[in-house]
Amino acid sequence: xxxxxxxxxxxxxxxxxxxxxxxxxxxxxxxxxxxxxxxxxxxxxxxxxxxxxxxxxxxxxxxxxxxxxxxxxxxxxxxxxxxxxxxxxxxxxxxxxxxxxxxxxxxxxxxxxxxxxxxxxxxxxxxxxxxxxxxxxxxxxxxxxxxxxxxxxxxxxxxxxxxxxxxxxxxxxxxxxxxxxxxxxxxxxxxxxxxxxxxxxxxxxxxxxxxxxxxxxxxxxxxxxxxxxxxxxxxxxxxxxxxxxxxxxxxxxxxxxxxxxxxxxxxxxxxxxxxxxxxxxxxxxxxxxxxxxxxxxxxxxxxxxxxxxxxxxxxxxxxxxxxxxxxxxxxxxxxxxxxxxxxxxxxxxxxxxxxxxxxxxxxxxxxxxxxxxxxxxxxxxxxxxxxxxxxxxxxxxxxxxxxxxxxxxxxxxxxxxxxxxxxxxxxxxxxxxxxxxxxxxxxxxxxxxxxxxxxxxxxxxxxxxxxxxxxxxxxxxxxxxxxxxxxxxxxxxxxxxxxxxxxxxxxxxxxxxxxxxxxxxxxxx
Numbered sequence: 001x002x003x004x005x006x007x008x009x010x011x012x013x014x015x016x017x018x019x020x021x022x023x024x025x026x027x028x029x030x031x032x033x034x035x036x037x038x039x040x041x042x043x044x045x046x047x048x049x050x051x052x053x054x055x056x057x058x059x060x061x062x063x064x065x066x067x068x069x070x071x072x073x074x075x076x077x078x079x080x081x082x083x084x085x086x087x088x089x090x091x092x093x094x095x096x097x098x099x100x101x102x103x104x105x106x107x108x109x110x111x112x113x114x115x116x117x118x119x120x121x122x123x124x125x126x127x128x129x130x131x132x133x134x135x136x137x138x139x140x141x142x143x144x145x146x147x148x149x150x151x152x153x154x155x156x157x158x159x160x161x162x163x164x165x166x167x168x169x170x171x172x173x174x175x176x177x178x179x180x181x182x183x184x185x186x187x188x189x190x191x192x193x194x195x196x197x198x199x200x201x202x203x204x205x206x207x208x209x210x211x212x213x214x215x216x217x218x219x220x221x222x223x224x225x226x227x228x229x230x231x232x233x234x235x236x237x238x239x240x241x242x243x244x245x246x247x248x249x250x251x252x253x254x255x256x257x258x259x260x261x262x263x264x265x266x267x268x269x270x271x272x273x274x275x276x277x278x279x280x281x282x283x284x285x286x287x288x289x290x291x292x293x294x295x296x297x298x299x300x301x302x303x304x305x306x307x308x309x310x311x312x313x314x315x316x317x318x319x320x321x322x323x324x325x326x327x328x329x330x331x332x333x334x335x336x337x338x339x340x341x342x343x344x345x346x347x348x349x350x351x352x353x354x355x356x357x358x359x360x361x362x363x364x365x366x367x368x369x370x371x372x373x374x375x376x377x378x379x380x381x382x383x384x385x386x387x388x389x390x391x392x393x394x395x396x397x398x399x400x401x402x403x404x405x406x407x408x409x410x411x412x413x414x415x416x417x418x419x420x421x422x423x424x425x426x427x428x429x430x431x432x433x434x435x436x437x438x439x440x441x442x443x444x445x446x447x448x449x450x451x452x453x454x455x456x457x458x459x460x461x462x463x464x465x466x467x468x469x470x471x472x473x474x475x476x477x478x479x480x481x482x483x484x485x486x487x488x489x490x491x492x493x494x495x496x497x498x499x500x501x502x503x504x505x506x507x508x509x510x511x512x513x514x515x516x517x518x519x520x521x522x523x524x525x
Contacts, residue, residue: 008041009378013371013422020418027415028360031367034374043374052373053366056307057190061365062357063312064180067279068110069356070319070348074271076279077106077118082262085122090254092231092244095126096162097223100170104219107174108181109279112450113460115171120468122261123163129257135250136243139470154470158240162230164469165479168461169222169453176447177215179207179286179308183365184420188446190365191372195428196438198511204286204308210443210502214494218487225482271324275347278315278322285311319347361417368421381429392434397492399434403427403441404488407448412458412484420449432512437505444491451487453480 012034019030034052038044071077081102088098099119107115127138139154156164175182179189179202189202227233232241246254286308290296298306323344333339375381391399411419427445431438452458454477456466462480465471471479499505 005041005043005378006380006383009038009043009374009380012037012041012043013375013380016367016371017418017422020415026360028363031363034367034370038370038374043378044370048373048377049370052369053363055190055369056193056309057186057369058362058365059309060180060189060307060312061183061186062362063309063316064109065111065357066316066319066348066353067282067312068114069352070275071110071279072114072118073348073352074269074275074324075265076272076275077110077115078122079262079265079268079272080106081119081122082258082265086255086258086262090251090258092159092162092246093227093233095254096166096226096231099123099163099166100219100223103167103170104174104177104215107171108177108215111460112171112175112182113464115174116167116461116464119167119171120164120464123167124468125261126254126257127160127163129253130246130250133250133253135246135253156469156471156475157243158230159244160469161471161475161479162226164465164471165230165476166222166226168459168465169480169483170219171461172450172453172459173215173218173222176450177208177212179204180312182450183361183417184446184449187365187368187417187420188424188442190369191424191428192438192442194369194373195376195425196511199438199509201307203290204283205288205291206502208287210495210498211447213498214447214490217490217494218483221486221490222483225486229479229482270326271347274322274324275319278318278347282312282315285314320350322347364415364417364421368417371421372425375425376429381425382433384426384429388430388433391430392436396436396440397496399436400441400444400496401488401492404444404448404491407445408451408484408488411449412452412455416449416452416459420446423449435508437499437503437508438512439503440496440499440505443499443503444495447491448488451484453483453487 015037016030016033019025019033020027034044035046035049038049039046084102084105085095085098088094088101103115103119106118124138127136130136131138136159137157138160139156142153142155176185179185185207192199193201224233228235230240231244232238235241285297288294288296289298289306289308289311298310324347325340325344327340327344331339372381391402394402407419407423410423424442424445427441428438431441450459452462456463456473456476458480462476466473466476496505
């Protein structure tokens with residue numbers, strides 16, 4: 001019993017989980033443990049194991065990051081943020097709404113941490129200028145009377161907390177809106193398509209259709225929640241409401257700060273224009289590769305299966321090939337003065353990709369896919385799924401609530417990607433064992449892996465704002481308590497309906513039935 005393949009696989013997973021949580025050895029090195037132990041323990045051969053470290057979801061992740069790097073390199077993301085905040089208005093309430101909206105949108109396409117870090121200097125610029133004009137404070141400065149020479153403690157005001165919590169939480173919500181928004185989504189895609197090879201693959205379009213509504217609702221509720229908790233909304237006579245009033249003069253000052261920053265980045269350049277065109281082209285290719293309601297472009301050009309990594313790599317190659325400066329159009333000009341004297345670098349360069357690419361995260365994704373494949377091959381995930389069979393008597397909504405509550409608690413103290421790597425394979429096999437459509441539990445579980453709000457270690461955006469705005473852990477716990485509750489409720493309310501419309505989760509599919517029969521007959525007895 002203790003020398004079975006599932007026990008050996010469980011040992012490897014527990015070993016990796018322990019190292020991931022404690023970081024006793026570097027995370028990327030921990031992620032490579034399956035390459036050594038899976039073949040030695042007879043779980044999977046070396047070729048099967050190493051193939052987990054470079055596959056379609058990982059290429060999509062790398063391509064999405066390259067698009068994000070190009071957007072940051074040309075400052076397009078900053079322009080979008082400033083224009084949106086200028087349009088929505090410059091009272092604290094309107095600015096907060098604009099911050100939530102633009103951070104959510106940008107985080108759909110670039111890393112959550114990058115979206116948050118981008119908003120930090122914008123928020124500080126507005127708040128400090130208002131403080132300079134006598135229209136509020138950014139921090140309360142507290143000096144210890146027992147140590148007057150020590151550095152004073154900076155305690156953020158409620159207005160400051162509202163802005164920075166908005167930046168952190170909105171970026172977390174935005175990451176769930178697209179497949180490339182956060183690595184946990186791609187972990188799900190890889191695990192789902194390996195576990196259920198006969199199922200229709202998860203496309204960019206159907207993910208947006210199923211997950212965009214909950215993202216938008218959560219962002220709107222976040223705006224209302226922060227206004228009530230920190231800006232005195234519905235409490236007009238409170239101190240918070242008084243502190244949040246900046247009047248027409250304050251709105252004018254905030255608007256002027258945004259206009260000045262727009263002037264600093266200048267008119268839209270050729271670089272920004274081409275990057276934005278290529279970015280939109282990539283989104284179009286993703287959505288219409290195989291949309292379902294019409295014949296996709298991939299089906300028109302070939303009978304060979306084309307996945308999401310193909311269009312994103314096409315765009316990345318074009319970004320490396322197309323020059324960032326338009327001087328090349330004068331290469332054959334009769335006027336020697338107009339001819340370029342040397343080559344122009346591309347829209348993005350390999351040096352930049354090499355420098356900014358989070359290679360450790362790519363290893364982590366690969367390690368997660370190896371765990372998933374190993375737990376399937378060894379039947380560990382199915383055995384754990386069968387152990388949870390007593391839960392099948394629960395109503396599906398109750399089952400969904402229990403699973404999401406467990407994952408939401410776990411992801412507060414562990415890595416989001418690590419949580420997804422360990423939990424999603426178990427959820428997949430639990431679903432088939434209980435004759436529930438796998439996507440009914442897997443998609444909400446994936447989204448909940450990203451929803452950590454109450455600790456600085458829960459997500460990188462939380463860590464960024466806790467350091468930048470001196471938001472202590474108790475403040476973060478208080479601020480994130482309600483988002484942790486209402487995000488779970490939104491999942492329970494919205495996904496059963498959206499899942500039925502987009503994925504047909506109201507019925508147990510034939511391909512899942514075949515998976516159960518195949519596993520039982522072949523090697524999982």
